[in-house]
Amino acid sequence: MTAHYATVPTPVGPFTTVVDADSAVLAAGWTADAEQLRALIHPDLRPADLTERAELGAVTRAVTDYHDGNLTAVDSVVVRQHSGEFLVHAWDVLRSVPAGDPITYTEFAARSGRPAAVRGAASACARNAAALFVPCHRVLRVGGDLGGFRWGLPTKRWLLDHEAVSR
Structure with missing residues (x-):
């Protein structure tokens, strides 16, 4: 499986989001290192490859809007994590x-x-x-x-x- 990622600047540093083919967030954090994020994804969901994109549509808008003061912007974004x-x-x-x-x-x-x-x-x-x-x-x-x-x-x-x- 291939996943996509995009990095945007924020007031506290670069923020990278990794999403699957359905645009569900698999990993995200204040780093420019997508491989660091890929390693955090549960092995059952971990993509074999990452492809950089300039932006990820609604997911990137949510990140930017949150940092600009719209604190609920990220609430409706779908997240996919796996564990017990x-x-x-x-x-x-x-x-x-x-x-x-x-x-x-x-x-x-x-x-x-x-x-x-x-x-x-x-x-x-x-x-x-x-x-x-x-x-x-x-x-x-x-x-x-x-x-x-x-x-x-x-x-x-x-x-x-x-x-x-x-x-």
């Missing part, structure tokens, strides 16, 4: 966390149906390949500490501030 039942459900739950209203890992675990699985909730964030579209940046440690973020804590801080101001 808990992670897939947890990623769906993440998509329901509103911009500007972050939750803790403890709250995320509870919303995902496993209140005692705080580490599992953190793992769902860490294993999320579709950053921004599955907004793992909206999950914080108890007390408001940022916790981790694959794309760096300065990027996570920018996203949270952007969502707080643009809300």
Whole structure:
């Protein structure tokens, strides 16, 4: 399978999105390295080849619109990730966390149906390949500490501030 990718500039650096033939997002993040993203895609969905495009239509518009202040622009973009039942459900739950209203890992675990699985909730964030579209940046440690973020804590801080101001 071949997938397409496009990179656009954002206020926090280049943002690359990898999509399948149906334009579903397979991976995304603040990097210009599409191969880095390809490696994050579950082996069952991982494309053998990547082809660069100047843009990806509605997906690229959603990324640009989000960074310009339309915080719901990415909400309707289709995402395709594969894993076990808990992670897939947890990623769906993440998509329901509103911009500007972050939750803790403890709250995320509870919303995902496993209140005692705080580490599992953190793992769902860490294993999320579709950053921004599955907004793992909206999950914080108890007390408001940022916790981790694959794309760096300065990027996570920018996203949270952007969502707080643009809300």
